[in-house]
Amino acid sequence: GDSVTQMEGPVTLSEEAFLTINCTYTATGYPSLFWYVQYPGEGLQLLLKATKADDKGSNKGFEATYRKETTSFHLEKGSVQVSDSAVYFCALKGTGGFKTIFGAGTRLFVKA
Amino acid sequence: GAVVSQHPSWVICKSGTSVKIECRSLDFQATTMFWYRQFPKQSLMLMATSNEGSKATYEQGVEKDKFLINHASLTLSTLTVTSAHPEDSSFYICSARGDGGAGNEQFFGPGTRLTVL
Numbered sequence: 001g002d003s004v005t006q007m008e009g010p011v012t013l014s015e016e017a018f019l020t021i022n023c024t025y026t027a028t029g030y031p032s033l034f035w036y037v038q039y040p041g042e043g044l045q046l047l048l049k050a051t052k053a054d055d056k057g058s059n060k061g062f063e064a065t066y067r068k069e070t071t072s073f074h075l076e077k078g079s080v081q082v083s084d085s086a087v088y089f090c091a092l093k094g095t096g097g098f099k100t101i102f103g104a105g106t107r108l109f110v111k112a
Numbered sequence: 113g114a115v116v117s118q119h120p121s122w123v124i125c126k127s128g129t130s131v132k133i134e135c136r137s138l139d140f141q142a143t144t145m146f147w148y149r150q151f152p153k154q155s156l157m158l159m160a161t162s163n164e165g166s167k168a169t170y171e172q173g174v175e176k177d178k179f180l181i182n183h184a185s186l187t188l189s190t191l192t193v194t195s196a197h198p199e200d201s202s203f204y205i206c207s208a209r210g211d212g213g214a215g216n217e218q219f220f221g222p223g224t225r226l227t228v229l
Contacts, residue, residue, distance in 0.1 A: 044220035045220070099161070102155045
């Protein structure tokens with residue numbers, strides 16, 4: 001069945017460092033891909049999404065490109081801030097799908 | 113974006129008792145609600161999907177008699193953990209999806225942490 005694998009955390013970075021959180025997926029057809037973020041004490045929020053190959057989703061300085069050839073959707077940000085400290089979830093929704101499949105989440109700590 | 117609330121945010125109960133968790137969509141009508149369970153350092157696992165006014169669809173391996181889901185209105189769904197045991201201790205998250213203005217995006221509640229003693 002469909003699945004999502006993302007890098008284990010926690011990831012600890014200094015402010016202004018470059019961030020990459022790896023995410024790969026297994027799915028038939030052409031799934032839609034998502035990154036969600038969960039700030040402490042809050043619900044998951046959609047950060048960005050891409051619905052077809054080579055699409056780039058972007059929001060708040062974060063970017064991820066839908067790479068079908070490598071079945072990946074890595075999250076990147078050029079310069080992280082302390083306020084980016086959160087748990088990040090990679091997710092997919094299969095073709096014609098109804099359910100969202102989540103990765104295990106990666107916790108990011110950004111130090112001042 | 114749209115707001116989904118959960119109540120309570122945390123609950124501690126004795127083994128054998130039942131616990132009800134509420135999920136509300138505050139500013140949109142949720143035709144579909146999803147209930148997830150999250151274990152420490154693990155992914156969200158979908159437990160069940162409910163559409164307003166109809167019975168919930170449970171994922172394989174989820175006991176429908178233990179986890180009772182009611183979606184009585186377009187803004188409220190409840191999850192009742194019946195005869196709770198320590199192994200039911202977990203973080204429960206609901207998600208709601210509307211039609212029209214809210215589109216097909218899922219909006220998530222902040223979660224409820226259940227601890228069964």
